[in-house]
Amino acid sequence: MDPNANWPEGMYYDENAGAPSGSYEQTxxxxxxxxxxxxxxxxxxxxxxxxxxxxxxxxxxxxxxxxxxxxxxxxxxxxxxxxxxxxxxxxxxxxxxxxxxxxxxxxxxxxxxxxxxxxxxxxxxxxxxxxxxxxxxxxxxxxxxxxxxxxxxxxxxxxxxxxxxxxxxxxxxxxxxxxxxxxxxxxxxxxxxxxxxxxxxxxxxxxxxxxxxxxxxxxxxxxxxxxxxxxxxxxxxxxxxxxxxxxxxxxxxxxxxxxxxxxxxxxxxxxxxxxxxxxxxxxxRKNGANITDPSVEQMNAKRKQSRKKVGELRFKTASTLFPDHPEIWACFTDVNGVSDYECDEDIRIPPRRINPAWRSAVFAELTHEIDVATIQLAPQRSKTSIAGRLARRGPREATNEEAEAEVVPMNYPVDAYAAEFLGQLSLLQRQQMGIQDDELAYSFTTALTDLRKKTRSSNSMIE
Incomplete structure (x- = not known):
């Protein structure tokens, strides 16, 4: 019988390979x-x-x-x-x-x-x-x-x-x-x-x-x-x-x-x-364990509700600062546009931001600068609670598993999406997502520059 008959193409059975794997019985x-x-x-x-x-x-x-x-x-x-x-x-x-x-x-x-x-x-x-x-x-x-x-x-x-x-x-x-x-x-x-x-x-x-x-x-x-x-x-x-x-x-x-x-x-x-x-x-899953643990589901629901409130705060600030540019503040209406986060075991430490794989760097910077403005515009009695809600530790990139689970928001300007993400899409997929390929008259970069003129240079709580 030919020992190579059942081997993949390009592979071979080595008769002189010696002792079985894991031993050195060859004298x-x-x-x-x-x-x-x-x-x-x-x-x-x-x-x-x-x-x-x-x-x-x-x-x-x-x-x-x-x-x-x-x-x-x-x-x-x-x-x-x-x-x-x-x-x-x-x-x-x-x-x-x-x-x-x-x-x-x-x-x-x-x-x-x-x-x-x-x-x-x-x-x-x-x-x-x-x-x-x-x-x-x-x-x-x-x-x-x-x-x-x-x-x-x-x-x-x-x-x-x-x-x-x-x-x-x-x-x-x-x-x-x-x-x-x-x-x-x-x-x-x-x-x-x-x-x-x-x-x-x-x-x-x-x-x-x-x-x-x-x-x-x-x-x-x-x-x-x-x-x-x-x-x-x-x-x-x-x-x-x-x-x-x-x-x-x-x-x-x-x-x-x-x-x-x-x-x-x-x-x-x-x-x-x-x-x-x-x-x-x-x-x-193989052992029949319950993957959808109720406590995990509750935690996910709580995080989504928190992200929704963050999105509402950002939308209110963006529509106030850019009243004549709906193409800007319209990007803050979708909860999926808000980055996810992971909490620390120590509740005194702010959660760590998980950068969405689809989001561009300039859109992320504009989003975080709007957070700065949100805290500044908040009433005095609400500043502490709003700052606590927006507070994030240094970010990390999403894992492959997290990126696959992301729900990518639709109908955003092309500048909102990362170039690497866009490179994975076909023309039909981009059209289906409603990605606006036309260059904005008032770009994210211009909006970020104008906004930074109105806010202080940094805020350690949300950097």
């Missing part, structure tokens, strides 16, 4: 047998500079042939150097700098790349099981075990070959290491199934799988219970490899701006937090 002698059998497999870990070193130490190669090969290798090495520089630059960006909005094109690309490598389709996907304690333990010691295995093999190999001098010994060691690099790794690796209808090629997936296998991973997954990358070595290493491979793949598929700084590992970490919540929710 040193079996490793020697594998090397002597000359089982070869393409490895991106092979270094062409090693070939050049081999030729210099081999006295049997003619000088002319050696010169030709050396020149050819120099060209290859220069080409590889340029590619590595470009990849390094993108990778540095990928693991540092700012965290883009979860609705941005880059964030969605990163998440889709991670899901693809784990065999998860875009919708209705099941996350792969978390690594078992045995898998984590094996992976933790994989590098040390592999190094010891190769060292012992080289000692026996050199003893059998009995080189005459140090130069010949160096040549034999280098040559044998090169052969080992090209062999199937002694790790049983289970690649995820290939997701169809994706713009990520099977070749890219195979390269990523090989890097995970080369680092001792039995498969690609995360510890979903501990999304903090600083707390989990497994998650941190997995996120780093995925970030590196995304950084290599994305320049070939899209043109990133020269000043584009994307924290890829940060995006992956943020997605893991969302997936932890989703995993917990699915577990409760």
């Amino acid at each position: 040193e002698q079996s490793f020697d047998d594998q090397v002597d059998g000359e089982t070869e497999l393409f490895s991106p870990l092979s270094d062409e500079s090693d070939e050049s070193d081999n030729e210099e130490d081999n006295p049997h190669i003619e000088p002319q042939l050696h010169a030709q090969k050396k020149k050819r290798n120099q060209k290859k090495n220069e080409k590889n150097r340029i590619v590595k520089q470009q990849t390094k630059k993108v990778l540095e960006v990928a693991t540092t700098s700012q965290l883009p909005s979860h609705t941005s094109t880059e964030s969605r690309s990163i998440v889709e790349f991670v899901k693809f490598m784990m065999g998860c389709p875009s919708r209705n996907f099941e996350l792969p099981p978390a690594p078992t304690p045995q898998e984590v333990e094996t992976w933790t010691h994989w590098a040390d075990n592999r190094q010891e295995q190769i060292t012992n093999h080289l000692d026996r190999y050199i003893e059998r070959k009995n080189p005459k001098n140090a130069t010949e010994r160096k040549f034999l060691v280098t040559q044998e290491l090169q052969r080992i690099k090209q062999m199937a790794l002694p790790t049983k690796y289970s690649p995820a199934r290939t997701v169809r209808n994706s713009n990520i090629s099977v070749t890219v997936k195979n390269t990523c799988d090989h890097e995970f296998k080369s680092n001792g991973f039995p498969r690609i997954t995360f510890d979903w219970s501990d999304p903090d990358l600083e707390n989990s070595d497994w998650n941190s290493a997995t996120a780093s490899i995925l970030a590196s491979n995304w950084a290599k793949w994305t320049p070939k598929t899209r043109a990133l701006p020269k000043d584009s700084n994307i924290n890829v590992t940060g995006v992956i970490g943020r997605w893991l937090v969302t997936m932890k919540k989703e995993t917990k929710r699915k577990a409760l």
Whole structure:
């Protein structure tokens, strides 16, 4: 029976994969047998500079042939150097700098790349099981075990070959290491199934799988219970490899701006937090728990009522300040235009604002400046209560789950919506939402400038 018959396209069954995942039962002698059998497999870990070193130490190669090969290798090495520089630059960006909005094109690309490598389709996907304690333990010691295995093999190999001098010994060691690099790794690796209808090629997936296998991973997954990358070595290493491979793949598929700084590992970490919540929710649902807890429903209803009152305050202020510009104050009639919030356990601390994924920055600034004016215009006896209702801590971005649950207000001017959100809509969807594409005669930016001339510069309670 063909062992490859039921495997996804582009994948293969590795007969020389060695011991089952989670153990290292392969003996040193079996490793020697594998090397002597000359089982070869393409490895991106092979270094062409090693070939050049081999030729210099081999006295049997003619000088002319050696010169030709050396020149050819120099060209290859220069080409590889340029590619590595470009990849390094993108990778540095990928693991540092700012965290883009979860609705941005880059964030969605990163998440889709991670899901693809784990065999998860875009919708209705099941996350792969978390690594078992045995898998984590094996992976933790994989590098040390592999190094010891190769060292012992080289000692026996050199003893059998009995080189005459140090130069010949160096040549034999280098040559044998090169052969080992090209062999199937002694790790049983289970690649995820290939997701169809994706713009990520099977070749890219195979390269990523090989890097995970080369680092001792039995498969690609995360510890979903501990999304903090600083707390989990497994998650941190997995996120780093995925970030590196995304950084290599994305320049070939899209043109990133020269000043584009994307924290890829940060995006992956943020997605893991969302997936932890989703995993917990699915577990409760699977166990028959009541997801619609009455206390949760009551809390949601209370928050919506609070947002409605905030919207009423803002509408009254906006219609007072901009009586001749209904296109401005009309944006404060919909409760869905008011950002949601999350409360702190300490009731003395103001709630944290959750920035709606659909709302533009200028509309958010105008909204918050109207809050400043609302407090200033409030009667003296009501200032404290109104300020308390409008008070918010520093904001945070909505998670993927929160963004999907948002009810986006309709019939707003185009300037009210974030560019990233608009980019996800088709022309028909924009028309259905009644988004007003015509540029406002009195824009949000102008309204914000005029309003700031009338209000004080800051108010710590609502910043």
